[in-house]
Amino acid sequence: MTEHSNLQRPSPAAVAETIAALGALFGDRLQTGRALREQHAHTTTWLAPQLPDAVIYPASTEEVQQIVQVCAAHAVPVIGFGAGTSLEGHVNAPFGGISVDFRDMAAILDVHAEDLDCRVQPGVTRKQLNQHLRDTGLFFPVDPGADASLGGMASTRASGTNAVRYGTMKDLVLGLTAVLPDGQIVTTARRARKSSAGYDLTRLMVGAEGTLGLITELTLRLHGIPEAISSAVCSFSSVQDVCDAVIATTQMGIPVARMEFLDALTVRAVNGYSKLDLPEMPLLLLEFHGSEASVAEQAAAFGEIAEEFGATGFRWTTDAEERGRLWQARHDAYWATHSLRPGLQSMSTDVCVPVSALASCVTQARERAESLGMVAPMLGHVGDGNFHILLQIDKDDAEEVAQAQAFMSWLSELAISLDGTCTGEHGIGQGKAKYLASELGDPAVAMMRAIKRAVDPKGIMNPGKIFDVIAADAD
DSSP states (O other): OEEOSOOOOOOHHHHHHHHHHHHHHHGGGEEOOHHHHHHTTOOSSSSOOOOOSEEEOOOSHHHHHHHHHHHHHHTOOEEEESSSOOSSSTTOOBTBOEEEEGGGOOOEEEEEGGGTEEEEOTTOBHHHHHHHHGGGTEEOOOOOSSOOBHHHHHHTTOOOTTHHHHOOHHHHEEEEEEEOTTSOEEEOOOSOSOOOSSSOHHHHHTTSTTSSOEEEEEEEEOEEOOSEEEEEEEEOSSHHHHHHHHHHHHHTTOOEEEEEEEOHHHHHHHHHHHTOOOOSSOEEEEEEEEOHHHHHHHHHHHHHHHHHTTOEEEEEEOOHHHHHHHHHHHHTHHHHGGGGSTTOEEEEEEEEOOHHHHHHHHHHHHHHHHHTTOOOOEEEEGGGTEEEEEEEEOTTOHHHHHHHHHHHHHHHHHHHHTTOBSOSSSOOTTTTGGGHHHHHOHHHHHHHHHHHHHHOTTOOBSTTSSSOOEEOOOO
């Protein structure tokens, strides 16, 4: 077998035969219209859309198996599609192929309230699941902001505002069912809370970005809805003070559920968009979960820490309406920042560093953006060192796009130099593939390639993502 980065599209004949075979099996659930194919290749960053040859809508694991078997027989690529909210070109089809849309696989199959777990199909969204769970007293805590599909969230190892307490998708997926590139169906784990049985195939698939197979069922860990929730907000004079307060809070063992940072520029945008009157200074927004007494104690303890580091305007509340207003404003920050350069869009990127290096990373990023004249609001999940920059860019201006790409490249290398990662939660996809070797080293990437080659020798599963495409020899 050989490795190269310019694997060609399958021949038109192979694509036509694949579409004909799938059409015979699935009828009008296979679509080839251009508008639909464009929708399934859209990206929300600077990456240009690359259209699949067709879109198909399976309804079961067995139907996904049929699709993969047909595509494997003709060496035609297969690209999974959930809600299309990924940020690094994960759903692009650089070599054409079949986009497998899990829209019709959106059933909640089982809820085991006594075991705090559930089994779902990949098209279920996080909001749909939590709505279903409401009467059970349970919830699923991973919240990336967008109402993403759970299959997509697992594939990109998604995270979000609750990760500081509840973890990321790698911590909440107990097991899964997937269709492998040769059409075999694999189950990676049972429902037991721990196991020493062989390789951890669940975590191998979580974060593989669809390059090793298509996830068709997920068993997820759930948590009890807390008896009480309180939120707190305060402002600081500098990012360093924010980070010092975060470190002290962590060291004291205060079980913060959410700990979000907004820089002054983001606060300005949020104030205008969400009709708030927060001071235009670096801001922390926190949430505490527990009993009524414990959330009050946690908020009070944090208040003492905040005061020690010069915080102003500290207040906390258990009022659901006020809490909802604050957190909705945080989730709307992406849209709010567009007002900083009206009519333009954001180019979003994320990095993650040890919390002790966060102030340095954010400060250097702010200074560089200002020196380049870039509008670059910053926010993030400071409890685990992850932050985002929403570059306000004219995507029709090639010079601005090139400058933004150069800035994002510099930021990724900066994070890596601080013993961090080029992506805390967006994933590698196409956009950050070039930083993987710099971050992990060639031997680690070679090991990933070896796994990919062994599982997907024809290179049909979401090719062109994470690293260069691996193809089989002609024989």
